[in-house]
Amino acid sequence: MSEQTPASGPTTDGPADPEHDSTAAYGLDRAYVSGLTRRVVSTTGETAAVASPIGRTPLAHVPQSSPADVAEAFARARRAQKSWAATSIDERAAALLRLHDLLLDRQDELIDLVVWESGKARKDAYLEVAHLALTARYYARTAHEHLDSVRVGGMFPVLTRAEVNRIPKGVVGIISPWNYPLSMALCDGMPALLAGNAVVSKPDAQTMLTALLAAQLLDEAGFPPELWQVVAGPGPEVGGAIVAHADYVCFTGSTATGRKIAQGCADRLIGCSLELGGKNPMLVLRDADVQRAAEGATRAVFSNAGQLCVSMERLFVADQVYDRFVDAFVSRTQAMTLGASHEWSVDMGSLISQAQLETVTAHVEDAVAKGAHVLTGGRHRPDLGPYVFEPTILEGVSADMECFGTETFGPVVSIYRFHSEDEAVDRANDGQYGLNASIWTRDAARGRAIARRIACGTVNVNEAYGATFGSLGAPMGGMRESGMGRRQGAEGILRYTESQSVATQRLMPIAPMFGMSEETNAKVMTTALRLLNRLGRA
Known part of the structure; x- marks a missing residue:
C-alpha cells in the first residue's frame, strides 16, 4: 500500500506501536500513520491512543507534546516566519493555489481519513474538502485586495501623503475542534499564512491524523515546513502553553473554554478570535415552500449528526403550515439512511465518541421524562455503530428541559409553533447564543428584513447554513456568547495583521x-x- 493512501478497511499486519498493543486490527496502514505522526513536535516519549467511531477500530498512537515542546514549536515557527514575511504576496498566493489543486487531487485520501477519525457520513467529509478548496482559492485570488498598502486621505491635500500597511502579527496559535477535522485544521490558518504569519496548531486529540495530513499537504504545496508546527496533548496544558507564546490565538470550541482563552489573551494584551457554542434557530414562515423547507431542515439539523456549530437545534414553524411541515419533516427524517461506514449511501453518520453519545442520550431522556414527545428517532443504534444515534425530532420541549437552551451538539431538534413573526423573532433571540439562523419564506426580501432583527452572526434565507458558510467573501462568526471575531472575508485575514499608518509631510510642517x-x-x-x-x- 502507498504511504500516502489510507486503507479502505482494517488491516492485521501488526500494531501501530507494539509496546502498546500487539493484537488489535488497525484501520490504517502503519507506515502511513507513522509518516503522519512524525510531524508532531514531541520529546516526551508519551503517546495517546486514537480509535475510530467506526467499530472502535484502533488507528494510531499519537506522540504527546509538553509545554517545552510547545515553546520549541513557537521558536521554530518564529525563525521560519521572518523569511516568509519577506516573500512576495504573489509567492504566498501561488502556494495557496497549489494547495487548492492538491486538496481536490487527494480528496479520496482525505475523505477516507476524515471518515475513519470522525465517523461522519462520506458526503459530509467531502464538504470539508470543498470548503478548504474554496477558502484557498478565495484568499489567493483576493490577496492583494486585502494585503496591499492603501493610500488614504492625508491631513492636507498634496502636502500630506498617508498610507496604511498590513504587517503580519508573527506566529498565530490555532486550536481546532474535532467535528470538522480537516476544514477547521486549515481554514483559519490559510489566511494567516497568506498574511505572512507562521502557525502553531493544536488539533483536537480525537482527530489528529486528519490535521497532520493537512499539514503534510501544506509542505507539498510549497510552504516552508517549519512554517506550520503541530503539537498534541491535553487542552489545559498544551492549549495554555499556546496562549502563553502566541502573538494571536484563533479558537473554535465551547463557550466555557473560549472564556478561558480570552482571559489568557487579555492578560498578555494579544488578540483572539473565538467561534463558540450555539443553539441555532430556524424559522419557517407562513408563506414558506413546505417541502423545500422540510428538505432544508433535514440538512440543517442532521448534517454531521448535528455535530456542527451552525446546525439548527430549534425549529419555529408558523401555525398556518405547522402540521404540513411536521409531516413532511418527519417523513424525510425517517427516510434517512444511517450508519458508520465509508459508503456514499449513508445520509447521517456516527457521533464521534461515547461522551457525545451520553450527552445526546441524556438530553433526550430528560426531555421525555419531563413531558416532551418524540415524533421520530430517540434511540441509540449500536447495531449500526457504537455511537450512532437516530435523528430525533422532539415536540413539547419546555424551559425546564436540558435541551431547551443548552447546546446538544447532536442529531436532536425541538420544534415549536409560533403565532406571529414578532413572536418568532423574540423566541429565536432568546438565550445567550447568536451564531447562525435560518429563515424560510417565498418572499426573499421579507426574509432578509427579518434577518436583520435576529441577533446572529450569520443568517441564511431559504438555506440552512451553506449559503453563508460557502460565501467566502462574507464574514462568519457569532454574536453574544457565540464568540468574537470572524473567519472568512476581509475580517478573516485582517485579524492576522497589524495596521500600520505611515504619513509623509511635504513642503510645510504641521506647525507655525x-x-x-x-x-x-x-x-x-x-x-x-x-x-x-x-x-x-x-
Missing part, C-alpha cells in the same frame, strides 16, 4: 511657519478647515 504666532497659525488652520469642508473633502 516663518515665525508665525500660535494665534495666527490657529486662524490660518481654521480658514483651511472651513475651505476643505466647503470643497466636500473628508
